[in-house]
Amino acid sequence: MTATARSTKPAATQSAVPPELQLTMLRHMLLIRRFEEKAAEAYALGKIGGFCHLYIGQEAVGVGALAALKEDDYVICSYREHGQALIKGISARAVMAELFGKATGCSKGKGGSMHLFDAKKGFMGGHGIVGGHIPLGAGLAFASKYQGNDKVSVCFFGEAAVNIGSFHETLNMSSVWKLPVIFLCENNRYGMGTAFERVAAVTDIVEHACSYDMAAELVDGMNVLTVYDATRRAVERARKQSQPTLLEVRTYRYMGHSMSDPLHGVYRTKDEVEEQKARDPITHLAGKLKEERVIDQAGLDAMDAEIHAEVEDAVKFADESPDPDPDELYTDVMVD
Amino acid sequence: MATLTYRDALNQALREEMQRDQDVFLMGEEVGVYQGAYKVSRGLLEEFGPKRVVDTPIAELGFAGIGVGAAMAGLRPVIEFMTWNFAVLAMDQIVNSVAKMLYMSGGQINVPIVFRGPNGAALQLGSQHSQAWESWLAHIPGLKVVAPATPADAKGLLKSAIRDNNPVIVLEGEMLYNLKGEVPDGEHIVPIGKAEVKREGKDVTLVCHSKTLTVALKAAEQLAEQDVKAEVLDLRSLRPLDETAILESVRKTNRAVVVEEGWPHAGIGAQVVDLIQRDAFDDLDAPVQRVTQADVPMPYNKHLERAAKASPEKVVAAARRVLYLE
Ligand SMILES: Cc1ncc(C[n+]2csc(CCOP(=O)(O)OP(=O)(O)O)c2C)c(N)n1
Ligand SMILES: [Mg+2]
Numbered sequence: 045m046t047a048t049a050r051s052t053k054p055a056a057t058q059s060a061v062p063p064e065l066q067l068t069m070l071r072h073m074l075l076i077r078r079f080e081e082k083a084a085e086a087y088a089l090g091k092i093g094g095f096c097h098l099y100i101g102q103e104a105v106g107v108g109a110l111a112a113l114k115e116d117d118y119v120i121c122s123y124r125e126h127g128q129a130l131i132k133g134i135s136a137r138a139v140m141a142e143l144f145g146k147a148t149g150c151s152k153g154k155g156g157s158m159h160l161f162d163a164k165k166g167f168m169g170g171h172g173i174v175g176g177h178i179p180l181g182a183g184l185a186f187a188s189k190y191q192g193n194d195k196v197s198v199c200f201f202g203e204a205a206v207n208i209g210s211f212h213e214t215l216n217m218s219s220v221w222k223l224p225v226i227f228l229c230e231n232n233r234y235g236m237g238t239a240f241e242r243v244a245a246v247t248d249i250v251e252h253a254c255s256y257d258m259a260a261e262l263v264d265g266m267n268v269l270t271v272y273d274a275t276r277r278a279v280e281r282a283r284k285q286s287q288p289t290l291l292e293v294r295t296y297r298y299m300g301h302s303m304s305d306p307l308h309g310v311y312r313t314k315d316e317v318e319e320q321k322a323r324d325p326i327t328h329l330a331g332k333l334k335e336e337r338v339i340d341q342a343g344l345d346a347m348d349a350e351i352h353a354e355v356e357d358a359v360k361f362a363d364e365s366p367d368p369d370p371d372e373l374y375t376d377v378m379v380d
Numbered sequence: 381m382a383t384l385t386y387r388d389a390l391n392q393a394l395r396e397e398m399q400r401d402q403d404v405f406l407m408g409e410e411v412g413v414y415q416g417a418y419k420v421s422r423g424l425l426e427e428f429g430p431k432r433v434v435d436t437p438i439a440e441l442g443f444a445g446i447g448v449g450a451a452m453a454g455l456r457p458v459i460e461f462m463t464w465n466f467a468v469l470a471m472d473q474i475v476n477s478v479a480k481m482l483y484m485s486g487g488q489i490n491v492p493i494v495f496r497g498p499n500g501a502a503l504q505l506g507s508q509h510s511q512a513w514e515s516w517l518a519h520i521p522g523l524k525v526v527a528p529a530t531p532a533d534a535k536g537l538l539k540s541a542i543r544d545n546n547p548v549i550v551l552e553g554e555m556l557y558n559l560k561g562e563v564p565d566g567e568h569i570v571p572i573g574k575a576e577v578k579r580e581g582k583d584v585t586l587v588c589h590s591k592t593l594t595v596a597l598k599a600a601e602q603l604a605e606q607d608v609k610a611e612v613l614d615l616r617s618l619r620p621l622d623e624t625a626i627l628e629s630v631r632k633t634n635r636a637v638v639v640e641e642g643w644p645h646a647g648i649g650a651q652v653v654d655l656i657q658r659d660a661f662d663d664l665d666a667p668v669q670r671v672t673q674a675d676v677p678m679p680y681n682k683h684l685e686r687a688a689k690a691s692p693e694k695v696v697a698a699a700r701r702v703l704y705l706e
Contacts, residue, residue: 118453149486151484151488152486152487153486154486155484161486161488161489163452163485163489164488169489172476173472173476173477179445179448180448181449183446183448183450183451184450184452184453185449186449186455190455191453191454191455195453209442213441213442213443214446217436217442217443217446221434376485376486376487377482377521378546379482379487380545
């Protein structure tokens with residue numbers, strides 16, 4: 045076995061992150077939170093249909109990880125991808141319009157909540173089959189290596205996807221072929237109503253990296269700075285050494301699995317949810333930055349108001365946007 | 381014109397397209413060092429190196445998906461399945477990722493990928509290794525599906541498939557690799573979506589593709605001895621289907637038999653019959669007949685296997701039925 049760095053303890057220390065970047069991360073987390081709250085409202089009003097999976101509680105994961113990337117790096121996600129899409133540079137308008145199924149949406153209203161795309165921004169989609177996009181993430185990295193560019197690929201997926209074959213097949217090949225890919229597992233403890241320990245023989249997901257001789261880190265996903273730090277190390281490993289990494293990021297979703305699922309349901313207790321909310325990544329970072337006098341309450345209020353306006357505008361835009369032209373039904377099946 | 385085997389014609393197509401375009405690469409089990417399970421990729425590793433001829437572990441779902449990701453980033457992967465029986469493990473990628481990527485991304489991401497490998501029954505390989513998958517694959521919008529029957533078509537269609545900006549499924553006949561035939565010299569391209577009349581006739585149309593072309597041609601010989609002039613129409617492409625060619629032939633002969641290797645239920649033939657009854661009803665002098673594999677898993681015993689498969693005798697009998705000669 046060749047030596048790869050494997051750390052299964054969450055790293056406690058953080059390298060110094062410039063205050064401006066911390067503020068940006070705070071802003072990004074808040075944007076996702078407010079966006080998702082609005083999406084929930086719009087769903088209740090029937091403006092959004094089908095499945096809609098919210099990211100509330102997990103914001104630090106997407107924000108911290110994406111802060112470690114270059115603009116042209118690839119990001120590919122499961123269906124719980126509103127947050128990553130927003131931070132990868134798709135406007136709140138285009139994301140909301142997609143949720144509304146409108147022609148102005150980032151997938152022209154033909155994708156919906158689970159299939160947000162912006163190829164130009166390196167956002168390679170939300171994908172609806174659990175684990176199905178994991179090999180795609182590795183394939184994007186395969187292309188980077190083949191084409192000789194330095195684009196890194198980050199693939200987000202839930203812990204339940206670790207039980208699926210494509211996860212294992214892909215980790216193996218990525219390690220054998222030394223692909224510049226980061227497998228970012230968002231362990232929010234549940235796949236729908238199934239607690240991970242009820243269905244997984246190995247509950248420390250990082251351990252799976254041993255099977256594939258891959259570097260891995262266990263990361264506290266309720267702290268955006270730790271996520272940023274760990275992802276930076278993984279990005280460096282990918283970009284400089286063309287080596288893959290498995291990150292297990294421990295996080296928690298506050299809402300139901302999807303909008304049709306109750307808040308805590310029968311598979312977890314209200315107390316557990318409340319306990320986790322006490323570790324809220326936004327409150328945590330806002331408090332820290334206030335303490336460090338990087339921002340004051342007035343500044344925070346102004347930030348929130350600004351974001352509120354941005355999200356309101358997105359809803360208005362989505363609401364007023366036209367449905368796709370009926371002819372769009374038959375377009376985009378094939379290219380010439 | 382050179383005489384080539386179907387295998388070597390495919391090999392030429394791969395080689396020429398890999399020479400022509402640096403973005404084309406071949407990936408699959410045993411494609412490199414071993415030179416291909418059916419030797420289709422013979423010599424390619426030596427010519428193009430391991431970067432472009434990639435040996436994979438036995439992980440169909442995984443490497444199919446890695447191919448898809450690479451295609452999303454602009455490469456043009458050719459994914460070889462050792463046989464299509466094993467591609468079933470990758471069906472999630474073919475159906476859920478590849479076929480829908482362009483649509484669900486609102487036209488942003490096309491997937492220029494080729495999935496190819498042997499399809500259909502060989503000899504006595506038993507139930508799990510003797511299956512024809514075309515009706516599964518041709519069912520799906522977002523895919524193109526071709527099934528060449530001759531060395532010339534194998535070369536020309538594989539080249540078209542690799543140059544296509546859409547995902548293309550190439551079903552190679554497992555029994556056809558040793559088949560010899562003339563292949564035009566120089567650049568030889570066969571457009572996807574065009575059927576070809578492989579034998580002209582006026583009394584009955586035998587619609588076929590892939591290995592059943594050989595079956596239909598033999599049947600046509602036997603029918604000729606009975607003074608029946610059968611036209612043999614090779615579909616070549618199953619999606620898109622060359623509806624014009626089918627209708628033209630049926631309008632001329634007024635009778636048709638559809639032959640395929642797959643099972644009868646919801647098979648390719650059902651699609652062809654649907655077209656004929658809808659658009660050439662008034663031209664028909666008899667109900668269309670179908671010849672398919674028996675509606676059972678393929679048996680191992682060679683007599684049972686023979687009984688299960690489409691054969692020239694069965695095609696002759698079906699043709700005689702549509703001609704009311706029975
Ligand atoms: C292959 C497959 N099986 C089942 C489903 C239905 N399903 C959708 S999400 C989900 C749970 C996935 O949980 P996880 O991977 O932990 O992601 P999370 O929802 O927690 O973000 C299930 C079972 C699916 N989409 N795909
Ligand atoms: Mg989960």
